[in-house]
Structures are given as structure tokens and as C-alpha cells.
Amino acid sequence: MSVSRKLPSVAIIGAGIGGLTLYSALRQNKGFKKVKVFDQAAAFSPTSGAGFGLSPNGQMCLKSIGINCQEILHPFHSMVRLDKRGNVKVSSNVFENIMSKYGFGISGCLRADLIQTLSEKAGDDLKYSHKLINIEDDTRSVKVSFENGYKDHFDVVIGSDGINSTVAEKLNIDKSPPVYSNANIFYGVIPDPDHIGFCNPVLKDSNHKVIQGTGTGEFIMFNCGPKDRQVLVWANTYVSNCAPNRNEEWARVGETNADLSNVLKRYPSEHPIHEVALLTDPERLLHFGLHYRKHKYTWSNNSRVTLMGDACHATLPYVGQGANQDIEDAIVLAKSLESLPHDQAFKNFYQERYKRTKRIVQMAGALDKLYHSNNVFTRGALDLLLTSVAKGGFVFKQLEKEIVEECPVDYKLFQTEK
Ligand SMILES: Cc1cc2nc3c(=O)[nH]c(=O)nc-3n(C[C@H](O)[C@H](O)[C@H](O)COP(=O)(O)OP(=O)(O)OC[C@H]3O[C@@H](n4cnc5c(N)ncnc54)[C@H](O)[C@@H]3O)c2cc1C
Ligand SMILES: *[C@@H]1O[C@H](CO)[C@@H](O)[C@H](O)[C@H]1NC(C)=O
Ligand SMILES: *[C@@H]1O[C@H](CO)[C@@H](O)[C@H](O)[C@H]1NC(C)=O
Numbered sequence: 392m393s394v395s396r397k398l399p400s401v402a403i404i405g406a407g408i409g410g411l412t413l414y415s416a417l418r419q420n421k422g423f424k425k426v427k428v429f430d431q432a433a434a435f436s437p438t439s440g441a442g443f444g445l446s447p448n449g450q451m452c453l454k455s456i457g458i459n460c461q462e463i464l465h466p467f468h469s470m471v472r473l474d475k476r477g478n479v480k481v482s483s484n485v486f487e488n489i490m491s492k493y494g495f496g497i498s499g500c501l502r503a504d505l506i507q508t509l510s511e512k513a514g515d516d517l518k519y520s521h522k523l524i525n526i527e528d529d530t531r532s533v534k535v536s537f538e539n540g541y542k543d544h545f546d547v548v549i550g551s552d553g554i555n556s557t558v559a560e561k562l563n564i565d566k567s568p569p570v571y572s573n574a575n576i577f578y579g580v581i582p583d584p585d586h587i588g589f590c591n592p593v594l595k596d597s598n599h600k601v602i603q604g605t606g607t608g609e610f611i612m613f614n615c616g617p618k619d620r621q622v623l624v625w626a627n628t629y630v631s632n633c634a635p636n637r638n639e640e641w642a643r644v645g646e647t648n649a650d651l652s653n654v655l656k657r658y659p660s661e662h663p664i665h666e667v668a669l670l671t672d673p674e675r676l677l678h679f680g681l682h683y684r685k686h687k688y689t690w691s692n693n694s695r696v697t698l699m700g701d702a703c704h705a706t707l708p709y710v711g712q713g714a715n716q717d718i719e720d721a722i723v724l725a726k727s728l729e730s731l732p733h734d735q736a737f738k739n740f741y742q743e744r745y746k747r748t749k750r751i752v753q754m755a756g757a758l759d760k761l762y763h764s765n766n767v768f769t770r771g772a773l774d775l776l777l778t779s780v781a782k783g784g785f786v787f788k789q790l791e792k793e794i795v796e797e798c799p800v801d802y803k804l805f806q807t808e809k
Contacts, residue, residue: 464500
């Protein structure tokens, strides 16, 4: 359909899930001659971060650009809701139902595994130790400058540099910083859970399950990773009026932590959180403040630069969509750049993505309020809501519709394959 228009050269700032997915998506079209990804990190780190749920929309988007990540996934079958004491209250096979309905389920994925799969595709086009410090748009091209002295020119620049985006700061649009949600999170990784003789019955039987409870904030636990390198990931959020004082968002705790003891004190002794906390090596325990970004009225400033992912719509984690929405962004942005001149491509990208990402950020914001409320009635309502979700009730169905059916890649595309 396209008249052979010269496709732009592209600098992607940030080799997170968003930036790297965009790289692979652009590479589907040979017309993109020069595409480079720059990241400030010194190198790929297999122990950075923890895991997340890769939902059907994320899996479909990756598959649509030829990335099959089944080997690095731990598929979820059921959802378990714990009561206050940490005993199983509801358990149902909601995730198997999604799988049979759409052909894609939800799986636990280590962030580092997905980053590695994606970065292998980028090869030498991925440059570590490149921290962006400036962007100058002279209307004919954009000059990017890095802390190490390297400079280059590109037709367009994509800011996929995360919640504290340097690119966002350089654009002359709303410069508001990330908003602190008055909650912090502990995030732990325990390797090889199948070979740990857990005491708690919930922990003895955690394969293929998302286990969730509420007590002091949200407690959640699931396995991630391929069979031979499985890990158990757990997290707990709690109310605070100040984020842990660290300059690295995904910082390791690395020492015994008074905040953790405070959180644990609020759970009865039979709750599984005690055992997972005890079994987590401090090197694999993360502790940080939970921030989000207010939606800006635009993600570009009529220049050759746009934002994507957490740089423009960072969400709180409660809907499990941060990485998945980022992957969707990459697919839509690549399609737009392929079919439209850059200014129209950026407008189109914004129009297609704004409402969807805003709904998700708002949903996560609403859950944040419920999880961290002190009001007994609100907590009762939350318990009813989450119990219904765990049973696959109405709210779950609505959520499933939002996540799967509003995805920019249509699940029906793959249904004839089998
Ligand atoms: C180290 C790390 C670990 C994470 N672990 C998890 C996890 O376990 N579970 C989970 O749910 N979410 C995790 N996240 C968050 C999750 O990946 C994101 O919320 C989501 O995928 C959106 O990603 P993004 O690509 O927009 O931004 P991010 O994933 O935040 O990636 C942004 C990238 O940009 C780079 N960058 C930032 N500033 C500059 C600059 N000036 N110049 C060059 N590069 C720059 C950063 O080094 C980073 O690699 C993690 C994020 C990071 C950075
Ligand atoms: C948009 O931001 C770029 C990058 O900082 C800058 O060079 C350019 O002058 C800005 N354009 C407008 C119209 O503000
Ligand atoms: C991001 O910004 C927030 C708030 O300004 C800060 O608390 C956090 O440490 C920053 N994260 C990184 C990775 O710089």
C-alpha cells in the first residue's frame, strides 16, 4: 500500500521492555535503516528487578512481531485469595478459562528474562553505558548527546526511558515529576522454590498460581521463569508518608530493614509472608516508593521527539499492566512510524494510546485507595470485590474484556493457527 517513502532513522532512549520491543517491532520493516537503542546502565544484569505477569495482550503483541517467549514463561492456572490469617479462602481456575477462550493466558515472567530475549534481537544496535543528557531538535533532525561524550543525529527520538524520563524533562510540555502514592513496596525473589521445604501449606503448593491477599496493603505471590530456573516472586505494599531514601528506584535492600519488621508485625504468625520474607536473601529484596505519572495533554511537543511507556503513563502496579501497556505502545508506535510522516505518526500514536492507558492508570489508582484505606467498610467492600474477582465473577470478566479485547492486536488473528 505504501508509496516508497523513506522511513526515518530512530534513536530509542532506554532499553527497558518498551524500548526493546519497539526496536524489534521496527525491525519487522526493512525500510528502517538506522535504529539504535541507548541505555544508561553499564550492562545487562540478570538479577535486576523481579517478575511480573505477562498478560494475553502483551503475549499477543510480542507474537505479532515474531517474538515467542513461551520458554521463559510460567503459565498461571488459578487464582487464590487468602483470608486475613493467610489461609486459602477462594481458589478458581480463572486463568485457564482465559487461555481456552482467547488462546493466550497470563504467565509469570522475570523482567530480566524478557529483557534478555529482546536485547538479543538488537545485537550491536543496543548501546549500554550511554546516558542521555541532551536533545536538540533543529527541525531537520535531532541531535542526541550522552554523558560519555558520544553524539549522533537521528530523524526521530523515542523517550522510553522510564518513570524519571530525561526525555520527558527536555520536552517543553508539562514537566511535572512522578507522583508519590503514599505507599511503598517490598519485592522479593526466592530462587528454586520447588527445592525448598516450605512449612506453610500455601507455599508448598504455589506452582501455576497467583496468590493474593490483603492485610497491610496488597500481598501477592507467584512463580516466574522457565522450569529449570524457576523463582518465587512475592510483594507487599504498605502505606507510608515517605519513600525509602534511595537514588535507585529498583534498589536492593541489602541489610535488615526496620520497615520490613513493621510490615511483618501486622500479619498473624501463620501468614505465608513471614516465611517468604525469612527465606529471601537481602540481595534479592527490593524496597521502593510507588510512583505514577499524571497523564500529560500530549506526549510530544510538535518536534521529532515522543515519549512512550512509563515516561508518559507510569502506573501503579495493582492492575499488573505496566509492562504490558508498554509492549502495546511499542506495537502501535512502530505501525504509526511505518505508515505516516513522523509528526502525524506521533499524533496517531497518542490518539490510539491515550484513553486506554489512562483507564488503566486510573483503575490502578482506585485500587490503591481501596488497598490502603483505614475504613472498615471500604475494606469489607474490597474483600467482596477481590473475592468475586478470584472467583472469575463480573468484575473479573470486565477486566478480562478491557485487557484482552481492547488490545491493539486482535486475538482472533491467531485463532486459525491451531
Ligand atoms: C531495573 C528495573 C527493574 C524492573 N523490575 C520490574 C519488575 O521486576 N517487575 C515489574 O513489574 N516492573 C519492573 N520494572 C518496571 C517495568 O519494567 C516498567 O514499569 C515497564 O516495563 C515500563 O517500562 P519502560 O520501558 O517504559 O521503562 P523502564 O522499564 O523503567 O526502562 C527505562 C530504561 O531507561 C533507562 N534510562 C533512564 N534514563 C536514561 C537516560 N537518561 N539515558 C539512557 N537510558 C536511560 C533505564 O536504565 C531503563 O533501562 C523494572 C524497571 C527497571 C528499570
Ligand atoms: C521540543 O523539545 C525539543 C527537545 O528538548 C526541543 O529541542 C524543541 O525546541 C522543543 N520544541 C518546542 C516547539 O518546544
Ligand atoms: C524517580 O523519582 C522519584 C520521585 O522524584 C524518586 O523517589 C526515585 O528515586 C527516582 N527513581 C530513579 C530511578 O531515579
